[in-house]
Amino acid sequence: MTQPKHAAELEALIRKAMEDGVVTSAEYETIIFKADEDGVITPTERALLSKFQDMLDDKTVRRVP
Numbered sequence: 001m002t003q004p005k006h007a008a009e010l011e012a013l014i015r016k017a018m019e020d021g022v023v024t025s026a027e028y029e030t031i032i033f034k035a036d037e038d039g040v041i042t043p044t045e046r047a048l049l050s051k052f053q054d055m056l057d058d059k060t061v062r063r064v065p
Helices: 005-020 025-036 043-057
Strands: 022-024 062-064
Touching: 005 022, 005 025, 005 043, 022 025, 025 043, 025 062
Parallel strands: 022 062
Antiparallel strands: none
């Protein structure tokens, strides 16, 4: 089974933040919007968001204005 389109797009956004080491407020909002764009947060999207939040919490990815 392939990932839903939204999950793949969400993963790409999060991967970019990981590579950059930072996420701007606009990028953060885009990530949140993308996760809820279709009105359903799938288990895959939920796992991606959880991992992203962990990276923000441990400062692997820093949030900047």
